[in-house]
Amino acid sequence: MSRHECLSAIRATRTVAGLLMMTAAAWILGASSHARGQTQNQPQEPLRKPTLADTVRGNVYADNWFVLYLNGQLVAVDSIAFIPHNVVSVDILPTYPMTIAVLAKDNADPQTGMEYANTSIGDAGFILKFADGTVTDGSWRARCFSRGPINGDTRRPRVENEAIPADWFAIDFDDSTWEWAREYTEREIDPKPPFYDADFAGAKFIWTDDLELDNTVIFRRVVETPPDGRPRTDFSRINEGVPAGPPRRGGGQPRVRKQSGSR
Ligand SMILES: [Ca+2]
């Protein structure tokens, strides 16, 4: 290699090294400013429309029926009142803190608390898992509002009912005096096959203390932050501004819709 060629090679190497150092410095500065922006000035993300990627899947199995409210809004109703036992899977757009309220019912005649033409006492059970890591367990509040047949007396069956508060699903409903839910094993509940087709890993079956006689139960739980620790955008105020569209494929900037347009 001639001296001229040697000098040219050295200059080229220095240029590449310099570019790499500048790129690295820019990346570090950008990363630190991004981190500062996240901690000092949340939320940094402009208002945008949510996509299905912002949702989490919720799986619910109830013996025998349930309704589910999130933050005071009706989210799901079990589509099958009695049998076959089924799993209800829904897409949920979570907002934290997330107040979960569930009304669950065992199959029970309202007059006797029994099932199958008043020939037997049925048992109950409830389990839920959201893909953000929310699961049922003994940290949920639980209260029974209808039980029977009292004392298990099937010869002269009768029920005891307590009026369900009108705002039982509200965010600010006070459940602080309620008992904690009791956890039950899979063997105690004996879930039917659909349960095993859905993801309930880490979730516990729950009910009140009497799996047979407590027939109408309300569960409540407040999830303060995403259990999986993943930050998520709060879309609860999506109707208080004009959001940009969802991110475009390939990472382009979202398209801002005209003020007069809506979908
Ligand atoms: Ca029962």
Ligand SMILES: [Ca+2]
């Ligand atoms: Ca049952």
